Amino acid sequence: MRTRRTAALLAGIIFALPALAQETRESMRERGWGKALADLAGTLDLTPGAVLDLEHDAASDVTSAWLGNGVRLHVRPTPEATNLVDATIVLAGGMLVESGPTRGLTVAAAQLANRGSLPGRSADESRQLLGAGGVRITVQGRTDAMVIRLRGDAMLLDGALAVVHELLSGVRLDAGQLAQWKRAQQSQLDAAGTSPAASITTLVWEAIYAGARAPLVPLDHDEIERVDLDAAQRWFDAHARESPMEVAISGDLDAGEAVQLAAKFLGALPARERISASTLAERRAAPMLNAPAEAEAFIDSPRVEDVIALGNFGFDGRDRDQARALQAASMVLRRQIDRALMAGSGITRASNVLPILSPELPGAGLLLVAALSAPEKFDQLEPALKGEVESFITSGPRAEDFAEIMDQVVGGAEQAMEDPGYWSEQLADADYRGKRLGDLARQAELLHALTPDALRDAFAAAWNAGRPVRVVIRSAPLDGPAEGQEPGGVPGTPEGAPAETDGP
Numbered sequence: 033m034r035t036r037r038t039a040a041l042l043a044g045i046i047f048a049l050p051a052l053a054q055e056t057r058e059s060m061r062e063r064g065w066g067k068a069l070a071d072l073a074g075t076l077d078l079t080p081g082a083v084l085d086l087e088h089d090a091a092s093d094v095t096s097a098w099l100g101n102g103v104r105l106h107v108r109p110t111p112e113a114t115n116l117v118d119a120t121i122v123l124a125g126g127m128l129v130e131s132g133p134t135r136g137l138t139v140a141a142a143q144l145a146n147r148g149s150l151p152g153r154s155a156d157e158s159r160q161l162l163g164a165g166g167v168r169i170t171v172q173g174r175t176d177a178m179v180i181r182l183r184g185d186a187m188l189l190d191g192a193l194a195v196v197h198e199l200l201s202g203v204r205l206d207a208g209q210l211a212q213w214k215r216a217q218q219s220q221l222d223a224a225g226t227s228p229a230a231s232i233t234t235l236v237w238e239a240i241y242a243g244a245r246a247p248l249v250p251l252d253h254d255e256i257e258r259v260d261l262d263a264a265q266r267w268f269d270a271h272a273r274e275s276p277m278e279v280a281i282s283g284d285l286d287a288g289e290a291v292q293l294a295a296k297f298l299g300a301l302p303a304r305e306r307i308s309a310s311t312l313a314e315r316r317a318a319p320m321l322n323a324p325a326e327a328e329a330f331i332d333s334p335r336v337e338d339v340i341a342l343g344n345f346g347f348d349g350r351d352r353d354q355a356r357a358l359q360a361a362s363m364v365l366r367r368q369i370d371r372a373l374m375a376g377s378g379i380t381r382a383s384n385v386l387p388i389l390s391p392e393l394p395g396a397g398l399l400l401v402a403a404l405s406a407p408e409k410f411d412q413l414e415p416a417l418k419g420e421v422e423s424f425i426t427s428g429p430r431a432e433d434f435a436e437i438m439d440q441v442v443g444g445a446e447q448a449m450e451d452p453g454y455w456s457e458q459l460a461d462a463d464y465r466g467k468r469l470g471d472l473a474r475q476a477e478l479l480h481a482l483t484p485d486a487l488r489d490a491f492a493a494a495w496n497a498g499r500p501v502r503v504v505i506r507s508a509p510l511d512g513p514a515e516g517q518e519p520g521g522v523p524g525t526p527e528g529a530p531a532e533t534d535g536p
Contacts (some may be wrong), residue, residue, distance in 0.1 A: 069191025081299020117283030118452035119184040120460035127247035142173035193297035239327040276307035280459035282452035309466035333507035346498015349389030349397035359489035428488035
């Protein structure tokens with residue numbers, strides 16, 4: 033149940049700084065870059081934004097509000113995390129609003145902002161402030177957002193938010209850093225091109241989209257090289273100045289104080305449209321063909337091994353109830369594949385079951401079963417994997433594997449309730465994704481209620497949805513190892529691919 037607080041309560045309590053917290057913060061002025069953060073917070077002359085529609089959700093203990101400039105705010109105390117704060121700031125847009133000429137700007141601009149110059153400060157001073165005094169601030173480029181994360185000493189939340197304000201008010205990107213980023217990205221692509229495991233997911237996305245440069249398809253060499261500094265600067269500035277914004281702050285803090293600090297440092301940013309589940313809805317349709325997605329490649333590799341990925345593309349990863357069961361089912365099935373095909377028959381060297389939810393795009397969920405084998409075992413690999421999948425869909429998880437995995441999953445969810453990082457990540461797109469706050473507080477309970485049949489049904493629904501996927505990479509010996517190559521890894525999310533944040 034949500035309760036709306038009055039304006040008098042807002043004035044009398046929410047804007048009252050606890051004396052102890054203020055005294056502790058003053059002591060930070062004696063600690064190196066902690067002092068710099070505290071000084072910055074005290075010297076910025078800002079007019080705090082109004083706090084509107086303040087609500088408290090009792091089930092989740094989340095306080096939510098709108099700031100006068102259109103920023104959505106959620107605050108959730110986690111007192112178990114002593115003196116720790118974690119905040120996530122979502123700026124809607126990201127790769128979703130890129131076009132052909134602007135591909136790569138989201139990832140590049142985010143990386144360059146991490147080493148850019150804050151207004152009126154040198155690059156060295158700026159880098160110290162972004163990672164100063166036990167508080168680290170980073171920028172990430174994702175499928176449908178630019179995301180800022182901060183984590184560190186709860187007593188320096190005001191200084192950290194002051195740095196975020198400055199970051200969004202005029203960080204300057206650097207040409208030398210862009211050149212370094214390009215070299216690193218090109219080197220990673222070159223190294224991945226000699227590893228079947230590192231190449232498989234990229235080839236899967238390229239097969240699915242048949243050459244179309246959708247947000248989920250990793251960047252290629254030409255797209256990396258085309259990124260321009262001025263364009264990256266404009267891209268970041270547009271997100272900072274105009275993008276709908278949702279913010280979540282969690283940690284060992286007083287909710288009222290956190291609301292006040294957000295109103296001061298984030299409420300003073302330029303006004304923008306309010307974020308919602310319909311934000312950028314018109315940009316979320318991605319080109320998808322009806323034919324099966326199939327591809328085969330042959331590469332030279334420092335370690336001779338073959339890899340196959342089988343699955344289906346097209347389920348709706350926005351369904352969080354299905355996602356919860358599907359992710360648990362994938363963990364159980366991977367355990368069963370490893371026991372049967374690696375520890376048992378020795379057909380596989382490694383395997384993975386990957387539910388890539390892609391909640392940013394309707395109908396873009398991808399479920400893959402992937403495995404590595406020695407070339408002499410490859411002919412056995414595909415029928416063996418299909419046999420394990422068919423057995424799972426027919427009979428469900430084995431009792432011992434279900435019990436072992438679910439014990440781990442439920443235990444992890446119980447621990448997550450005490451982690452401010454869980455709350456800040458999940459709450460920062462609560463309105464953007466249309467999440468139910470009560471469900472975020474009931475994760476352990478919801479997971480504990482899952483049955484073997486629920487796991488089987490969720491997996492079967494995703495496996496039989498949309499388009500079949502089959503991608504194979506075979507390898508031959510390479511004279512020497514590629515630079516930075518670590519062969520033999522389990523197929524997973526490629527470098528530069530969007531991170532998954534909408535967990536079970």
